[in-house]
Amino acid sequence: MTFSYSEFLQLLGLYFWPFVRISGMLLMVPVLSGSYVPMRVRLMLAVFITLAVAPTMDLPPPVSPFTLHGIMLIVQQLGIGIAIGLVFAVVFQAFVIAGHLASMAMGLAMAQMVDPATGVNTPIIGRYFTIMATLLFLLLNGHVFIFKAVVNSFETLPIGVSFFNQDSLKLLYEFGSQMFIYGVAVALPLVTALLLVNISFGVISRAAPAMNIFAVGFPVTLLAGLAMLIFITPLLLPNLQHLIHASDEVLSQLRLTQP
Numbered sequence: 001m002t003f004s005y006s007e008f009l010q011l012l013g014l015y016f017w018p019f020v021r022i023s024g025m026l027l028m029v030p031v032l033s034g035s036y037v038p039m040r041v042r043l044m045l046a047v048f049i050t051l052a053v054a055p056t057m058d059l060p061p062p063v064s065p066f067t068l069h070g071i072m073l074i075v076q077q078l079g080i081g082i083a084i085g086l087v088f089a090v091v092f093q094a095f096v097i098a099g100h101l102a103s104m105a106m107g108l109a110m111a112q113m114v115d116p117a118t119g120v121n122t123p124i125i126g127r128y129f130t131i132m133a134t135l136l137f138l139l140l141n142g143h144v145f146i147f148k149a150v151v152n153s154f155e156t157l158p159i160g161v162s163f164f165n166q167d168s169l170k171l172l173y174e175f176g177s178q179m180f181i182y183g184v185a186v187a188l189p190l191v192t193a194l195l196l197v198n199i200s201f202g203v204i205s206r207a208a209p210a211m212n213i214f215a216v217g218f219p220v221t222l223l224a225g226l227a228m229l230i231f232i233t234p235l236l237l238p239n240l241q242h243l244i245h246a247s248d249e250v251l252s253q254l255r256l257t258q259p
Helices: 005-028 039-056 068-106 124-139 142-156 166-175 178-207 213-253
Strands: 112-114 121-123
Touching: 005 039, 005 068, 005 142, 039 142, 068 121, 068 124, 068 142, 068 166, 068 178, 068 213, 121 124, 124 142, 124 213, 142 213, 166 213, 178 213
Parallel strands: none
Antiparallel strands: 112 121
16 A cells, blocks of 8 residues: 555645634634633634544645645635634624714713723723623524534635635625624614703703703713613624624625636
């Protein structure tokens, strides 16, 4: 029985190229890319997913990772994995934007805390939306959907020295606008209600100029905002479902340039 060098490269690529793509996805995908997830856990998760996916794939062409061709393949696999992770990152950033809008309307823009996932300061309302979205995402088996998306990508985006075509790049670019659309959609009822509260206080200040409108307005605005959170929290689930469905459509339409 002989085992040639080309066969060795094919067997190596069968596990190495999917590992690179899955590792790139885990670097960007929400929930799993947070600083609270140890690097060893992500590495082990990438290895286990690769071991489960690789036997179902066809043998790739024999390419050494240490050649120029191999380096281009590594860049391609990292780019595809990062693109998949960014699509799901847009889903969660929509709720961060909703939290920013709600916090500014409630006067809590300066009340910020560190987001353990990204390490940057975010408003406390944004953290509330992010935590709720994460719990709902897990309840909807979103983590399973992520793994299925990266597994299915090996069929629609095969291993080879080719990158996203112009239509796919445009599709990814346009999908980024969804986080602003859905972020505004989630926060719009709260912002509108607080706008009406501020307008009413403006009318009151004209009718009673002696009243200290700032001493009264801030507590009332804060209480009204907290009350509105009770009404807009149920909006998180349908918006999250729409975003997951939109992300599925985007990932299914991504294509590579023809070699």
